[in-house]
Amino acid sequence: MTLSLILQAIFAGVTNGIVYALVGMGLSAIFKGSRVINAMQGEFAVIGAMTTVLLLTKSGWPYPAAIAGGALAGALVGAFIEVAFVRYMALKNASEDSFLLLTIGLALTLSASVLFFIGRDGHLLPPIGGEGVVLVLDAVIQLHALWLVAIGIGATLALRAFFHRTTVGLSMMAASIDADGAATTGINVGRMRTYTFVLGGLLGALGGILVTPLISVDYTLGLNLTLKGFAAAVLGGLTNPLGAAVGGVTLGLVESLAIIGISSSYKDVVAFSVLIVIMILMPNGILGRAGRRGG
Amino acid sequence: MASLNLQRNLLWIAVALAVWAALPFLVPRNIADLLVFTGIYTIAGLGIGLLLGHCGIVNLAQATFYGLGAYASAYCTVMMGWPSITGFLVGAVISMALAYVIGRPILRLTGYFLALGTLALSAIASALFFEWDWLTGGTLGIGGIPKLDLLGFVLDRPSRYYFFVWIVAFACMWAAHNLVDSRSGLMLRAMRDSSTAAAALSVDLQSLRTRVFVVCALFGSLAGSLFAHHVSFVSTQSFTVDRSITFLLIPVIGGATSIPGIVVGALFITFLPELLSKLGDVHQILFGLALVAVVVLMPDGLMGAWDRFRARLVARGGSDA
Amino acid sequence: MPDSAPLLALREIGHSFGGLSVLRSVTFDVPEGGIVGLIGPNGSGKTTLFNIISGYIHPLAGTIAYRGRSLARESIQKRGLTGLVRTFQTPQVFEKMTVLENIMVGCAKLTRTTMLQDLLRTPAARGQMREIYRRAEAACERFQLGGLRDLPAASLTAGQRRILEIARAVVGEPKLLLLDEPSSGLNAQEIDNLREWIVRLNEQGITVLLVSHDMGLMTVARTVHTLYFGEIIASGDMAAIQRDPKVREVYLGV
Numbered sequence: 001m002t003l004s005l006i007l008q009a010i011f012a013g014v015t016n017g018i019v020y021a022l023v024g025m026g027l028s029a030i031f032k033g034s035r036v037i038n039a040m041q042g043e044f045a046v047i048g049a050m051t052t053v054l055l056l057t058k059s060g061w062p063y064p065a066a067i068a069g070g071a072l073a074g075a076l077v078g079a080f081i082e083v084a085f086v087r088y089m090a091l092k093n094a095s096e097d098s099f100l101l102l103t104i105g106l107a108l109t110l111s112a113s114v115l116f117f118i119g120r121d122g123h124l125l126p127p128i129g130g131e132g133v134v135l136v137l138d139a140v141i142q143l144h145a146l147w148l149v150a151i152g153i154g155a156t157l158a159l160r161a162f163f164h165r166t167t168v169g170l171s172m173m174a175a176s177i178d179a180d181g182a183a184t185t186g187i188n189v190g191r192m193r194t195y196t197f198v199l200g201g202l203l204g205a206l207g208g209i210l211v212t213p214l215i216s217v218d219y220t221l222g223l224n225l226t227l228k229g230f231a232a233a234v235l236g237g238l239t240n241p242l243g244a245a246v247g248g249v250t251l252g253l254v255e256s257l258a259i260i261g262i263s264s265s266y267k268d269v270v271a272f273s274v275l276i277v278i279m280i281l282m283p284n285g286i287l288g289r290a291g292r293r294g295g
Numbered sequence: 296m297a298s299l300n301l302q303r304n305l306l307w308i309a310v311a312l313a314v315w316a317a318l319p320f321l322v323p324r325n326i327a328d329l330l331v332f333t334g335i336y337t338i339a340g341l342g343i344g345l346l347l348g349h350c351g352i353v354n355l356a357q358a359t360f361y362g363l364g365a366y367a368s369a370y371c372t373v374m375m376g377w378p379s380i381t382g383f384l385v386g387a388v389i390s391m392a393l394a395y396v397i398g399r400p401i402l403r404l405t406g407y408f409l410a411l412g413t414l415a416l417s418a419i420a421s422a423l424f425f426e427w428d429w430l431t432g433g434t435l436g437i438g439g440i441p442k443l444d445l446l447g448f449v450l451d452r453p454s455r456y457y458f459f460v461w462i463v464a465f466a467c468m469w470a471a472h473n474l475v476d477s478r479s480g481l482m483l484r485a486m487r488d489s490s491t492a493a494a495a496l497s498v499d500l501q502s503l504r505t506r507v508f509v510v511c512a513l514f515g516s517l518a519g520s521l522f523a524h525h526v527s528f529v530s531t532q533s534f535t536v537d538r539s540i541t542f543l544l545i546p547v548i549g550g551a552t553s554i555p556g557i558v559v560g561a562l563f564i565t566f567l568p569e570l571l572s573k574l575g576d577v578h579q580i581l582f583g584l585a586l587v588a589v590v591v592l593m594p595d596g597l598m599g600a601w602d603r604f605r606a607r608l609v610a611r612g613g614s615d616a
Numbered sequence: 617m618p619d620s621a622p623l624l625a626l627r628e629i630g631h632s633f634g635g636l637s638v639l640r641s642v643t644f645d646v647p648e649g650g651i652v653g654l655i656g657p658n659g660s661g662k663t664t665l666f667n668i669i670s671g672y673i674h675p676l677a678g679t680i681a682y683r684g685r686s687l688a689r690e691s692i693q694k695r696g697l698t699g700l701v702r703t704f705q706t707p708q709v710f711e712k713m714t715v716l717e718n719i720m721v722g723c724a725k726l727t728r729t730t731m732l733q734d735l736l737r738t739p740a741a742r743g744q745m746r747e748i749y750r751r752a753e754a755a756c757e758r759f760q761l762g763g764l765r766d767l768p769a770a771s772l773t774a775g776q777r778r779i780l781e782i783a784r785a786v787v788g789e790p791k792l793l794l795l796d797e798p799s800s801g802l803n804a805q806e807i808d809n810l811r812e813w814i815v816r817l818n819e820q821g822i823t824v825l826l827v828s829h830d831m832g833l834m835t836v837a838r839t840v841h842t843l844y845f846g847e848i849i850a851s852g853d854m855a856a857i858q859r860d861p862k863v864r865e866v867y868l869g870v
Contacts, residue, residue, distance in 0.1 A: 096406055113583075
């Protein structure tokens with residue numbers, strides 16, 4: 001086991017971790033804003049990636065425009081789901097489990113739609129920043145991975161600024177902490193919930209687009225990403241979207257170091273075992289912040 | 296009045312039994328095959344229904360126990376050459392032990408966390424089924440699992456296996472019904488209404504939840520063994536997280552607190568995809584949408600919706616008279 | 617003379633929530649067969665103390681002994697099995713279950729069945745269930761809930777819920793009954809009724825620890841402790857408590 005191998009693993013862990021973080025931040029934002037665990041969060045990633053692939057290859061859009069289109073598609077689907085389903089069920093005071101089942105049903109529908117309209121094949125996107133690699137102490141790092149890390153960090157910082165600086169972000173925070181109180185100050189709580197789904201869709205789609213140059217995307221990718229994103233969000237304390245960023249990177253690192261230590265095939269086993277253990281032993285996440293509400 | 300009701304109920308039961316007994320001879324082989332699957336899914340779904348309807352627990356790990364039962368049967372009969380019954384027993388014992396060991400810590404979680412904890416469990420199990428190919432045959436699977444043989448009578452056709460599976464399913468339904476009606480069932484319902492008050496009355500929530508989880512695992516394993524002997528071939532594809540989700544849908548669609556509802560859910564899960572598949576590749580999308588429609592429009596499942604519909608009919612009839 | 621230990625002995629109980637001290641060295645005994653009252657204004661720590669005795673909260677300091685044995689490691693359920701049963705400030709009935717079923721839950725702990733027996737409906741399981749049913753039915757009559765027995769508990773009035781909750785606790789044959797604000801939400805007639813019940817149950821050998829700020833109901837207690845901001849400021853019979861200058865200051869502002 002050489003230093004460069006470890007370094008390589010650490011970098012791969014951070015790269016994967018940022019993707020988990022983006023999916024997890026979206027999941028956490030949605031949970032914070034609506035108390036819905038979105039079991040189709042990973043499908044946002046598939047939608048974002050597939051839309052980008054189609055815009056790039058079929059419609060011939062320039063790459064940056066295709067990426068923007070893909071992210072927008074995620075946001076639109078998020079808005080649609082809130083307006084079409086979640087709003088109605090929230091009016092009927094549906095139980096926590098019903099929301100979970102709703103999103104499971106939507107995940108099945110979306111994954112079947114991808115299979116039907118696009119097919120079984122996996123698709124790859126070209127790497128952002130070209131095919132080049134960088135050598136750091138013998139560890140080979142793709143340029144795309146550096147871009148991914150930079151964009152991921154940028155998105156996290158932007159999210160933080162959004163929640164703390166902008167009127168809409170502050171209103172969303174207020175509505176999620178105390179819906180009745182927020183409503184009396186004139187905040188449209190229903191619309192805020194729609195925005196959290198838009199945000200969740202956007203972040204999920206971005207995660208999907210960024211990972212697609214590394215792993216090919218197909219209709220089965222969603223569930224796995226949902227689970228990893230959920231693990232990231234739980235590690236971060238679930239109601240804290242920025243915590244999910246820390247959680248995602250931690251999960252990515254644990255996974256890739258486990259690969260060196262044990263065997264690559266046990267990656268998921270390690271990741272999900274960590275998830276279960278953390279949920280039981282550290283219900284507020286590794287940052288230890290209060291605010292977990294299970295049921 | 297009461298005797299009239301009783302007579303009418305008995306009549307209904309007699310008709311249902313007659314239909315049940317005649318069914319495999321009246322329908323084509325592929326439908327009989329689906330009916331066998333309905334029975335197997337009913338058994339697996341019963342356990343999830345008990346957890347969901349009576350403990351408020353979303354169990355997304357049933358494919359794990361289903362897989363354990365199936366692999367136990369496959370391994371014992373094909374690899375070891377033991378009689379079929381050993382597969383059933385080994386699967387049941389391993390599943391129950393695993394459910395107990397894992398259930399104790401994991402059932403301390405509640406709500407979403409528990410649901411996703413069980414989902415993670417299913418994901419781990421499905422990865423291990425894949426990795427431990429010395430035991431499971433990996434993606435290649437284990438083939439050549441013998442048909443069940445009851446004292447020389449080989450259950451080699453769907454119509455024959457149908458009776459065996461459904462008698463087991465009825466026995467499981469009877470047991471589940473007993474449980475709901477029993478002292479444990481009483482405490483389960485109390486726990487669901489107010490866990491705080493139930494604790495004050497010495498209802499041991501953790502232990503009850505764990506034991507129902509063990510029962511659920513037993514049903515899952517039994518269904519898995521029956522599945523292995525039906526299809527003769529098991530591989531990792533049958534025990535994925537998707538399968539756990541499908542199993543959860545059985546009580547959700549049918550109605551978790553109703554035992555007939557589990558059969559309705561199992562019928563839905565087996566027949567609807569088959570019916571929709573005539574429409575071509577679009578059927579999976581329609582299945583997903585049907586599921587979403589049930590969750591959104593019928594929060595108590597099809598049986599709950601049916602009960603409400605009947606209540607409305609009765610109310611209307613009463614006001615007319 | 618007191619050769620037997622008190623049924624419940626609290627020693628130096630202290631507790632705080634997030635740095636805010638809610639109980640400070642609370643010490644008193646509940647003698648076997650007695651009725652002990654605990655009064656105090658809102659926020660004085662009565663309910664916290666109740667939660668500590670019944671096992672919902674673990675105290676940060678002090679010891680509780682029940683029949684001479686420490687309760688520190690006992691779960692809520694274990695405490696219930698040894699005869700320590702509580703009610704709640706807001707009655708916690710099982711809303712979707714009938715009155716009779718509610719009471720049946722209360723005496724379920726007097727019998728034992730295994731899950732296997734329940735699944736197979738063995739004669740033993742059926743016998744136990746009949747026993748539970750019989751006891752619950754008797755309790756239903758005894759507490760004059762017979763007419764309501766098949767109604768869902770959700771349809772009961774506040775007074776009926778209170779009686780149901782007490783019936784459900786008593787049917788499990790408690791030694792020490794902890795009543796948390798049992799008169800809240802009741803009218804004068806219902807409070808009189810409740811008072812009679814407490815006396816009658818006590819005569820039947822059930823020790824009662826009663827929390828209330830209803831001074832009228834409190835006169836059933838032979839000893840009353842006054843809790844004020846987490847400390848006991850006065851103890852004695854009700855008449856003495858009402859004369860106590862510190863209590864008068866707290867309650868009447870004089």
